[in-house]
Amino acid sequence: MSRRARRAGARHHLLHGLGLLAALAALVAVQVLPKLEDYTLRSGGSPAPAATFAGASWRLISLAPAQGDDLPPGTKAVIAVLGVTPRDRAASEAISEGCDSAVRDDRDRVWTTAGRVTPLPGLSTLCTRIDKKTYKPILARPGAESRWQAAFVVPADAVSSLRVEVRLPKHDDFVRLAPSP
Secondary structure (H helix, E strand, O other), X not given: OOXXXXXXXXXXXXXXXXXXXXXXXXXXXXXXHXXXXXXXXXXXXXXXXXXXEOOEEEEEEEEEEEOEXXXXXXXXXXXXXXXXXXXXXXXXXXXXXXXXXEEEOOOOOEEEOOOOEOOOOOOOOOOOEEOOOOOOEEOOOOOOOEEEEEEEEEEHHHHHHOEEEEEOOOOOOEEEEOOOO
């Protein structure tokens, strides 16, 4: 067998192996990526005192079981209904940039919002209202409460000890809200 033939054979095997590797990576991505939204861990910052954060009053109105589509085995869907009342224009502007919600259990495990949960009708999934023509945030009126919902998929054993955490983009800290006893 000539040197040229051996090189061609080795090149063929290398390309075949790289193709198999790419196919395996694509298969793993298809299986794993849709579930990442349910199990993202977050850390950093510290809770704000009481339910006052970034010039606004925050409250957890309810944290209840919900329906979900294609939930992983051993998990439950929950929806938090939250309310925020900005005290002034600066607080309204901070909230208008959006909120990130997460839940934390008593074992310090954290989950971010999930799209697999059936939302409550008539309640926004954003902490700020968006102008339908310009797609820009509408500032909340100081002193008026805005309500929204955040949905989560968590392990069944975590549901009874969940607390909701809300972060704003330009703040290192967050507010932690617990259900009423």
